[in-house]
Amino acid sequence: MATADTDSGALRLAAARVVAEVFGGRSLKAVLGPAEQAFAEPRARASLHAVVLAAVRGSLRWRAALARLLARPLPARARAVEAALVCALSQIEDLGAPAHAVVNDTVAAVRALGQPGLAGLANAVLRRWLREREALLAALEADEVARLLHPAWLLERLRADWPGHWQEIVAAGNGPAPMWLRGNAARIGRDDYRARLAAAGIAAAVPGDARLDQALRLETALPVARLPGFAEGLVSVQDGAAQYAAALLDAGAGQHVLDACAAPGGKTAHLLERQPGLAGLVALDKDPARLARIDAGLARLQLARDRVRCLAGDAGDPAAWWDGRRFDRILLDAPCSATGIGRRQPDVRLHRRAADIPVLAAGQARMLAALWPLLAPGGRLLYAVCSVLREEGEAVVSGFLARQDDARALPLDLPGGQPLAAGVQLLPGNEGMDGFYYALLERQ
Ligand SMILES: C[S@@+](CC[C@H](N)C(=O)[O-])C[C@H]1O[C@@H](n2cnc3c(N)ncnc32)[C@H](O)[C@@H]1O
Structure with a gap:
């Protein structure tokens, strides 16, 4: 010390x-x-x-x-x-x-x-x-x-992918990031939590989209220890764009859900907070050390863990871990370039190379194809990446849809989102959020 x-x-x-x-x-x-x-x-x-x-x-x-x-x-x-x-x-x-x-x-x-x-x-x-x-x-x-403050290869990619928006993306990547909170719906409503913040002298804004029903935005980041009820699990820190995942997946009571790249568990916890009546939730991650953080997070949030199974495994190789029971909902929050969250992780631009992107995209496509047969007919899979590169978003999903007859993309309308041939892109800075790509796919 x-x-x-x-x-x-x-x-x-x-x-x-x-x-x-x-x-x-x-x-x-x-x-x-x-x-x-x-x-x-x-x-x-x-x-x-x-x-x-x-x-x-x-x-x-x-x-x-x-x-x-x-x-x-x-x-x-x-x-x-x-x-x-x-x-x-x-x-x-x-x-x-x-x-x-x-x-x-x-x-x-x-x-x-x-x-x-x-x-x-x-x-x-x-x-x-x-x-x-x-x-x-x-x-x-x-x-x-x-x-x-971005490497030449990334500037070139952003210009090519977003000719009308690349400068905003770069500016957002170099700007400050607000702190987003998610009230734990299983424990407290947003208005009540906001009142707790106000009593502690912390002002919080409510985002416009009703789907982000537990989200609050603080203009300045605070140590979590200063957030009322943090240790007791009343609240989590999670960007607004990431909070769309649970809302778009919209898992219902009695459903069986797979969170395929789950660690450290921010979205796993949100799925459970939002729908305590799930029949079961499988939280899978390749990295056992990161997987351990899911359980710790669920414990802090005081969420029932009896229907949650944390599994270490490769989302691209279900034969090694799947028990044969189909899922009604699958979240695939795939590993990616993290080019949508450069304002929070500015080291990404130093470490990533242009040659990493096709490798990441091939991995994303492999996981998507491998998980699809695990989805029940009528079930939905939400594909998400915190990237702004089309190669990891739209291209992965369009390629998949072209090969998979029983898959169709459902329309997604997000405020400020860039509509694409498949899915929607949130650009960083839009509504104060990170950059995220989402596509919601339904099995026929
Ligand atoms: C974007 S992070 C997930 C964040 C998480 N969904 C959340 O909200 O907290 C991607 C995760 O994918 C995991 N991962 C990478 N390759 C994987 C694979 N082949 N199978 C399963 N998980 C994998 C990484 O260990 C990492 O934890």
Whole structure:
């Protein structure tokens, strides 16, 4: 546990370490959570979160700046120093932190990172930035990747897929994300929960679409510990776009439901909250460690678990886990590029490559084809991805419909949604939500 929570040096050091891990290929979510836990003060955790998110989001710009400021690239063993410099530039330029304090703390952080030989260089680089910032900022403006903070391959894909909307998608990916809540329908109505928030001095907006009947939007994110009744399971954090899944699937009492890529269980819990009378719910995930989080979530929400079976297995290989009982409803929330949630997971743009997309799309198509025979005639399958790339949404579903005679897509009308040949695309930022693709398929 860091002792000096209010010590900006300790924060900058921790931020540099997290950003270095992300530059090394680790997922932001995996490294940031544990790093935050090292700070006792909620305020220090929130600062670390803000500094790291801004640095990762801005890293395509600030790494380009460093390329101009350094005579030669830093050696690979100095990744943490590069991260400390990216954090410093981002704090000065994106977060408006006082420049001289940032420079001093960064030089100290470089020493603490075990690179005292690079402390002078860090100092010189940051001072040169401050001296020449106007000219350097102008040069970065001329570099599209540095300006738009998205890699060239992704900009090209977004332009091709959404010629009239790609700029909005990019802007939303670089913008702040509101915090969305979902009241636990099994325990409390939305109005009552909203009143609990108001009593705690927290204002919450109600979205316009009546289908999002338990959703509330907070303009500023808060630690969950500040949400009334969070530990007791009155509420969960879940983006508004993700809350459409349970509403569109609309599972009825007595139905048998499969949640095929279920972990960590946000949508599983919503399905149960919304319909306590399900005959059974199978929550499947390939990753046993993530699967364990489903049960913990259901326990916190105090949802009956006797009719829930959590299974570790491959959605593309039902022969290995299916008991032969057909499902009335299937949710396939498939693994994807996560290009619809870049504002929450800005590391995705650093880690994904253009070549990943066809591989993801082939996996999505394989799961969809493998799960279809498990659906009862008249049953419905909801296909979802938090992607904005047509290759993972419309193309997967259109290809499937062309091959599958007994499948038809039901019309989906979502506010602000982009209608497509099959399914509907929610673009990020629309109604303050993440980007999501949905298609609802019915078996004849
Ligand atoms: C988008 S996340 C699901 C989020 C979840 N539905 C929720 O709302 O909390 C995709 C999940 O698919 C799982 N997964 C990836 N490949 C899979 C496969 N072949 N079969 C089953 N699950 C898989 C991942 O482990 C991951 O937990």
